[in-house]
Amino acid sequence: MLGVPLSSLEHISLAYGLDHYSLDRPYRFMLKYFIGEDPDLKELGRYTGTEVYEVAYRVDRLSFPLLVNWSVTEKNPDISWLDPMERKVLVDLVSKFGINRHPFEGRSWQNHYAGIYLVGDPGIACILTITIQTAYALFKYGNEEIRDYYKNLSGISRDLLWGATWFTEVQGGSDLGANTTKAEKVSRRWRLNGYKYFASGAGIADMALATARPVGAKQSAKGLALFLVPRLNSDDKINYRVRRLKWKSGTAAVPTGEVEFIDTEAYLIGVPEKGIYYTMEDLMVSRLANSMGAMGVARKSYLEAYGYASIRRAFGKLIKDHPLLARDLLEAELKTEAGLAVVMKAISLFDEAWHDEPPYTDKYHYARFMTHIAKNFSADVAADVSRTAMEIFGGIGFLYEFPVERWHREALITPIWEGTSNIQALDMLEAMWKKGAHRTFIEDMEEIARSQEESKLADEMLDIIKDTIRRVEERPQEAEWIAKWALNRFAKATAVLMLLDMGRALKDDMFVDIANLYHGLAFTGEVKIPDKDVLSNIISLRGGLDEVNWKERARI
Numbered sequence: 001m002l003g004v005p006l007s008s009l010e011h012i013s014l015a016y017g018l019d020h021y022s023l024d025r026p027y028r029f030m031l032k033y034f035i036g037e038d039p040d041l042k043e044l045g046r047y048t049g050t051e052v053y054e055v056a057y058r059v060d061r062l063s064f065p066l067l068v069n070w071s072v073t074e075k076n077p078d079i080s081w082l083d084p085m086e087r088k089v090l091v092d093l094v095s096k097f098g099i100n101r102h103p104f105e106g107r108s109w110q111n112h113y114a115g116i117y118l119v120g121d122p123g124i125a126c127i128l129t130i131t132i133q134t135a136y137a138l139f140k141y142g143n144e145e146i147r148d149y150y151k152n153l154s155g156i157s158r159d160l161l162w163g164a165t166w167f168t169e170v171q172g173g174s175d176l177g178a179n180t181t182k183a184e185k186v187s188r189r190w191r192l193n194g195y196k197y198f199a200s201g202a203g204i205a206d207m208a209l210a211t212a213r214p215v216g217a218k219q220s221a222k223g224l225a226l227f228l229v230p231r232l233n234s235d236d237k238i239n240y241r242v243r244r245l246k247w248k249s250g251t252a253a254v255p256t257g258e259v260e261f262i263d264t265e266a267y268l269i270g271v272p273e274k275g276i277y278y279t280m281e282d283l284m285v286s287r288l289a290n291s292m293g294a295m296g297v298a299r300k301s302y303l304e305a306y307g308y309a310s311i312r313r314a315f316g317k318l319i320k321d322h323p324l325l326a327r328d329l330l331e332a333e334l335k336t337e338a339g340l341a342v343v344m345k346a347i348s349l350f351d352e353a354w355h356d357e358p359p360y361t362d363k364y365h366y367a368r369f370m371t372h373i374a375k376n377f378s379a380d381v382a383a384d385v386s387r388t389a390m391e392i393f394g395g396i397g398f399l400y401e402f403p404v405e406r407w408h409r410e411a412l413i414t415p416i417w418e419g420t421s422n423i424q425a426l427d428m429l430e431a432m433w434k435k436g437a438h439r440t441f442i443e444d445m446e447e448i449a450r451s452q453e454e455s456k457l458a459d460e461m462l463d464i465i466k467d468t469i470r471r472v473e474e475r476p477q478e479a480e481w482i483a484k485w486a487l488n489r490f491a492k493a494t495a496v497l498m499l500l501d502m503g504r505a506l507k508d509d510m511f512v513d514i515a516n517l518y519h520g521l522a523f524t525g526e527v528k529i530p531d532k533d534v535l536s537n538i539i540s541l542r543g544g545l546d547e548v549n550w551k552e553r554a555r556i
């Protein structure tokens, strides 16, 4: 045949070119459970499986953002120059597919995070996330002067703007209370001076949220106020300098820079004393995005690996037919379903609570508690599944040339940004000690367990949750030592309970089978060889994957 193929990715990727939504039956069932419908995301599934997939790969290898801080005039533009295809993809995702609009137009956050999951790539997902975070703060707490910009940031208005969230400084990201950026009110206008050390979206954001300490405010995190900082000041001049872009192991699609505020004009969000609350709320939005994005990374790695295992032969048969490799695939599948169940539970709690304002109700504290659990758990799943996927590819899995190694690199950001796993564990403890969030957690899990007809497994999970809480409460002086262990145990028990409940609510034994198998994997390390019926249930859950003609895709 004549002609040059339009994309070389189809020769090196098995996930490229597929509709990543329609093929994902487990996720679609879960959406049905959480929002009562399987929305029509076919077009987005295809778009994220082709255009987005290719752009993210190419940007990582060849076309990362370039900081342009020179110009033919005396003006410094300080712009991050993105690959033109990446710009197009970003605009499409927001304008055409409306990923960032849903919550502000009365739909659920599950709809928004579906987009993040399908995008998967943490760089592109980050740009969408920092933008919706900015919209969120303006929507909830912006005054008349700035509130309406949420429409531009969410894609409701046709003039699209991009946002960013700049909290971290060189002396500490986890320890936000150590921020030294100063805010001063000079005749009705706020001005910021300071240095933001990790600033994603630098050079592309039209406006950013930034934490800063008003003169005279407390020295702790409680003294931080939250501001909106436009890229251009009221004289239409650059309002802050982008000092450099960082050279990163992954997330290439998002420029991450260092930003210097020098008498930078800023608009106060809400009231100064509540800045740290607004910041933590905003972090909930990004932690959930990180969690759903991590699940996207896991899923895409798995798609690649499943495809390869369906074409690669060793010792006379397909590698997926060797029991050890079949088990690798099954475990990756179980971990992904468990991860999704927990993350989507956290999102559904946020959906119920996101209109809450400080001092917040128990509903909100519980949503935050579950978000810490989901953020930590999903990051582990992404790293684990993408590592297995690399191994399933054998030697070529380690090559820079194939997409699967990139997914593993991308997975490794997920436990770090938006608060490391240790910080999630500490924040979870705080939600327990100060807000009693674990009590709402137990009540909810008890209700779910009660809905299962005499399920010993559900009772066992409840016991595990209660036992974990008891151990945290029993020795407060050792609570930090065991906090991450507790976080993980809560996640695994929640996953089993949620999967059981999906089985009950959707009247589908597949989820019950998954719950039982995952229980073995998570708590005893023993995964029984599934009997034929169970296996065929799981294969049918994996659904579309066995209907894909992998050989044809791989041009064998």
Ligand SMILES: Cc1cc2nc3c(=O)[nH]c(=O)nc-3n(C[C@H](O)[C@H](O)[C@H](O)COP(=O)(O)OP(=O)(O)OC[C@H]3O[C@@H](n4cnc5c(N)ncnc54)[C@H](O)[C@@H]3O)c2cc1C
Pocket: 165, 166, 167, 168, 171, 172, 173, 174, 175, 198, 199, 200, 201, 248, 251, 256, 413, 416, 417, 418, 419, 420, 421, 422, 423, 426
């Ligand atoms: C690619 C990338 C993009 C980023 N983009 C942004 C952005 O746009 N905006 C922004 O604000 N930030 C951003 N960050 C910063 C990121 O959120 C921080 O790097 C992260 O929160 C960790 O902070 P740190 O780097 O200061 O690490 P540190 O706070 O110095 O932590 C170092 C280690 O100590 C551990 N640790 C710290 N305190 C404790 C404790 N009390 N108990 C136990 N362990 C502890 C941490 O878990 C970590 O393992 C970005 C980071 C990266 C890598």
